[in-house]
Structures are given as C-alpha cells and as structure tokens.
Amino acid sequence: MANTNDSLTSVIELGNTEHESVVNQKRMAKRKLYDKLFYRLCQSTILLALVTLVILVVHIIISGVSWLSLDFFTNFTSRFAEQAGIKAAIMGSMWVLVLTAAFAIPLGVSAAIFLEEYAPKKKWVEWIQINIGNLAGMPSIVYGLVGLTVFVRYLNFERSLLAGSLTLALLVLPIIIISSQEAIKAVPLSLREAAYALGAKKWQVVFLQVLPAALPGILTGVILSISRAIGETAPLIVIGALSFVAFTPASIWDEFTVLPIQIYNWASKPQEEFHQLAAAAIIVLLVLLFAMNFLAIYLRQKYQRYKL
Amino acid sequence: MKNIKNLFIEKSIHLFLLISVSITILTTLAVIVLLGKESIAFFSEVSIISFLFGTNWSPLIEPQSFGVLPLVCGTMWIVFGSVIFAVPVGLLVAVYLSEYASDKVKSFLKPILELLAGIPTVVYGYFALTFITPLMKWFNPEIEVFNAASGAIVVGIMILPMIASLCDDAFSAVPSSIKQGGYALGANTFEVIKDILIPATKSRIGAATVLAVSRAIGETMAVTLAAGATARLTGDPFGSIQTMTAYIVQVTMGDAPAGGVEYLSSFAVGTLLFLMTLVMNIIGNQWVFKSRIRVV
Numbered sequence: 001m002a003n004t005n006d007s008l009t010s011v012i013e014l015g016n017t018e019h020e021s022v023v024n025q026k027r028m029a030k031r032k033l034y035d036k037l038f039y040r041l042c043q044s045t046i047l048l049a050l051v052t053l054v055i056l057v058v059h060i061i062i063s064g065v066s067w068l069s070l071d072f073f074t075n076f077t078s079r080f081a082e083q084a085g086i087k088a089a090i091m092g093s094m095w096v097l098v099l100t101a102a103f104a105i106p107l108g109v110s111a112a113i114f115l116e117e118y119a120p121k122k123k124w125v126e127w128i129q130i131n132i133g134n135l136a137g138m139p140s141i142v143y144g145l146v147g148l149t150v151f152v153r154y155l156n157f158e159r160s161l162l163a164g165s166l167t168l169a170l171l172v173l174p175i176i177i178i179s180s181q182e183a184i185k186a187v188p189l190s191l192r193e194a195a196y197a198l199g200a201k202k203w204q205v206v207f208l209q210v211l212p213a214a215l216p217g218i219l220t221g222v223i224l225s226i227s228r229a230i231g232e233t234a235p236l237i238v239i240g241a242l243s244f245v246a247f248t249p250a251s252i253w254d255e256f257t258v259l260p261i262q263i264y265n266w267a268s269k270p271q272e273e274f275h276q277l278a279a280a281a282i283i284v285l286l287v288l289l290f291a292m293n294f295l296a297i298y299l300r301q302k303y304q305r306y307k308l
Numbered sequence: 309m310k311n312i313k314n315l316f317i318e319k320s321i322h323l324f325l326l327i328s329v330s331i332t333i334l335t336t337l338a339v340i341v342l343l344g345k346e347s348i349a350f351f352s353e354v355s356i357i358s359f360l361f362g363t364n365w366s367p368l369i370e371p372q373s374f375g376v377l378p379l380v381c382g383t384m385w386i387v388f389g390s391v392i393f394a395v396p397v398g399l400l401v402a403v404y405l406s407e408y409a410s411d412k413v414k415s416f417l418k419p420i421l422e423l424l425a426g427i428p429t430v431v432y433g434y435f436a437l438t439f440i441t442p443l444m445k446w447f448n449p450e451i452e453v454f455n456a457a458s459g460a461i462v463v464g465i466m467i468l469p470m471i472a473s474l475c476d477d478a479f480s481a482v483p484s485s486i487k488q489g490g491y492a493l494g495a496n497t498f499e500v501i502k503d504i505l506i507p508a509t510k511s512r513i514g515a516a517t518v519l520a521v522s523r524a525i526g527e528t529m530a531v532t533l534a535a536g537a538t539a540r541l542t543g544d545p546f547g548s549i550q551t552m553t554a555y556i557v558q559v560t561m562g563d564a565p566a567g568g569v570e571y572l573s574s575f576a577v578g579t580l581l582f583l584m585t586l587v588m589n590i591i592g593n594q595w596v597f598k599s600r601i602r603v604v
Contacts, residue, residue: 031496031498035497035498035499041400042401042408043404045397046417048397049397049424052465055439056427056431056435056439059439060431060435106328107328108328110325111325111331114328114329115329118322128329130593131333131336133589134336135332135336137523137588137592138582138585138589139525140526140528141528141553141557141581142343142526142578142582142585144556149342153566170335173332201314202318203318203321207321231426231431233429233430234528234553234557237557237560237561238557263430263431263434264430264529264532267430267433267438275437275438278434279434290423293419293422293426297419
C-alpha cells in the first residue's frame, strides 16, 4: 500500500519548492516507467503463451501430416509403421462418444434441473453441491480405479465399451451438472413467474419454459464436457482398454481402443516413425476436438439469450 | 381426475430427478468404500508406517518394498516445477485480459485459452517428449530422455489456462468503482493493479493456485510419457522420476493379477492421491466461495 500513498503525496505536493519539484519529476518518471514496463511484461507473457500454442500445433502438423493418407484411416494398427492406421481407434472413440453422451447427458441435465428448480434450500442440498464440486476436481485416474472395480470386476462387464463409457460418464457427470446449472441459473425469474401467472404447473414451467430457454447454454457445456471425455486416456488405460486392437467393435460388449490410447501407445515406442504416427493421430484427434469446441462457442454466441 | 394425473406427473418427475442427483452421491460413496476396502487389504500385507514413511519403492522387483515417498517426491517435483511458473504467467495473462485488452482482442484471446484448456493431456505428453526434451538436450546433452523438468514444464503449460481463467473471474468480480477511485487519485494502471486489484483478489488467486496444485497432482498422461518410470527420492529435476499417477498406469497396464499385492498397491497409491487432491479442492473451493460473498 505504501506506493499508493507515495503517488498520493506526489499529487498533493505539486507546486512546492523547486528542489521538491525536481524530486517529484523524477518520481513521476519512475512511476511512468514502471507502468510501461509492466504493460510490456503482460504483453510479452500473452505473446509467449500464443507462441507456445503455435509451436505446439506446428510441431505436431510438421511431424504427422505426411502420414495422413486414406490408408491411415482404413488400416488397423500394426507392428510396421508403414501399415499402421487408426481404424479401430477412431471407431472406438465414436462408440465411446455416443455411449458416454447417452449415459451422462440425461443424468447430468436432470440433476442440474433438480438442484436449481426442485431442491429445497437445506443443508443436505448444500452438501450435495460441495460434493459435486469435489467430484469435478477428482483426478481422472481415480475414476479409472472406481470403474475397474465396479464395472469391470463387480458387474463383470470385462474390458468392454460399456465399462469404458460408464467410467467416462461418471467422470464428466459433475462437469455437465455444473455447466447446466449455470445455464439454468441464467434464465430470468420473470419467465417462470409469467408462466405460473398463466396457470402452468411446475413441471410445465420447468420443462416447457425454463429448459428450452437454457438449452443453448446447456448444449455448450455438454459439448465441452463430452469433448473432455474423448480426450481422456488415463481412466481407460486403468480399466484395461487395449492398445493393440485389430477389429472394430460391433457391440457394447466388445473390447476396444480409442484415439488417445493409440497415441499414447505409439508415442511411448522408441522408434521415430511411430512418433510421427502418433502426431498424425493427434492431428485427427485435435481436428475432432476443435470442431466440437467451435460448435460450442458458436452455439453460445448465436443462441444464448440469457447470460449470467 | 386431472388433478391426480398432474400430481402423478409431478411426483414421478421429482423422483427421476432425485435419482439423477443421487448418482453423484453414490459415486463419492463408491470412491470412498472401494478405495478404502482395497487399501485395507493392502495394509494387511504391508504396514501403513512402512508405506507412508518408506524411502524405497520397488513393488515389481524382489525383494518388494512399498515405501511411497519416492512417488510422492516425483509428484512434488512436477507440482512445484509447474506451479512456480504457471501461476505468475497465468496471473499476468489474466491481468492483461481484464485490464489492458480491448473487447476485440479479448473475444479473440478467450476462445484460444479455452481451446488450450481443451487439448488432451496425452497430446501435451507427446509435445514434452518430442519437443521440450530434445530442446533441453540441445542445451545440455547430459539430460536424460525422461526427466522431471520436461514433465513439469508441460504440466505448467496445461494448467495455465485454468489459472488464467480463475484469476480473470476474480478480477471481473472486483467492483469497477474501487478501481476508478484509484484512477481518480492519480494512480496509473500498474499502481491500480498492484495496490487495488491484486490485494482485493488475493484469496481467490490463492484459491486458483491451490486448485492448480490439485490438477498438477492428479495429472497423469503427460507425466507418464515425459517424466519416466523410475521411482526414486531424488534432488535432481533433470533425471527420470515416477509420479503416483504414473505408477497406477504402469501397474494397471501390466497384467497384475486382481487381489495381488501389486494390484492392491495401486489402490493404496490411489487413495493417497485422492486424499491429497480432496484436501486441496476443499480448501480451494472454500476460498473461492468465501471471497465471492465478500467482494460482491
């Protein structure tokens, strides 16, 4: 706080003796210099962050782009880099995307509706809220351990798509709940009151008025959460998804692999060619994720009527 | 009749919603019960004292030894290395976004931050292994291929967007009247930031740091790829280490038989990991919550 006082006194002391005004000028110059230096510091930090992102993307594109061919998409993985592809991984990722969304979205959105519209203002609801916050921050690998015991061992789903998707659904559930809650919170009270005034029942207000109004916001959150699930590796490795799969899964009971696991597998091999294959698979994964991100941002900017 | 129907709809909807919420409670219970159960099975074979305070971790090689400190040491290298530069950089990025950037620049930078936050951790691991490590080796060829510093740098890049957006949230919660008061007294932008903005948000900056630490503790794939699989108590950040998370990956990737002591050890490590992040998250969320009430 000392410096504010400094700057205050220097303002008040304006117009004193000559000696003091020289001191003041020096102090002013110093303050201006700090101000400018700090601005430059912030600017260069931002620049540094952007440059890092550019290096990351360019490095991956340069390493991987020459491996992107039609064969890369239609071949299964192989011991020989030239013949290896991501068919099993990309099909696995698609299955996981659909299944995880099918499990997590209905549960997540309903839980958010309950907490925002139905829950009484009681201590236990507050505890549930704190619990959801902590679940959202739990390391993904711990979800893997839970999935391994519950789905793979107790329920005997083996290393199937079903076990993997359920694990990922648990992982994204708290994120979906929190983001949907934000979207529902943003719907103004007046909308609800108007509907009640017209004689609507509670469920009609919630499902025919509030939910449609909050839908763009909910969708944005849902897409971002599901894209998180698509990039997730650790929990699937823990439940035992395989890295060498030479078939596309045909049902939810089949074993599977996904893009991130394939990338991990290739990246952890010592040969340079496999690193390049990993880069090619990363390009595919990032295109998929960035597309989902852009869709989410677009939806938010175009349709969101109510902002918190 | 119509009333009964309405009542029925209302009640069944209420029930369904309540069931959805209870899944979150069940998840927490499952975590606590299952991790607890497997850990108790583990501690019936290995004493809890030698687990927590042992300095030798060699679960896969005879003679087996389960002292967890080398893994904790590996995790701490990653945490300190990443947080020490990600917090100042994230803070400066947030300051730039909230105090300097025009709306146009902001609407360009914010989605980029979100994009950066959405990149999967395995991609960062690949980046560390094929770019950061070779770059470090170019400066000093003696550095090992798998090393803690490379992992820490990449984890720092990973948690940066999270720190920046938490700090940005904190800054935008500061009423602009306070800042304008500062300007009216003749302070310049730097002074307003240093003497008003940062002091007013320091508990939330602290919260952001704590949550970032928790993220770094739980980070798995990047450190598995970049930092290696040598559990050791070391003071050398340029050597290979193993984090708690990387150990769980290593054990579950191999075919450790269910119920065996190696298998159980991954749950004991998982429990420790869970408790560490839980404490961090509770502290962090509490700070965010408290300061929210005070500022607004």
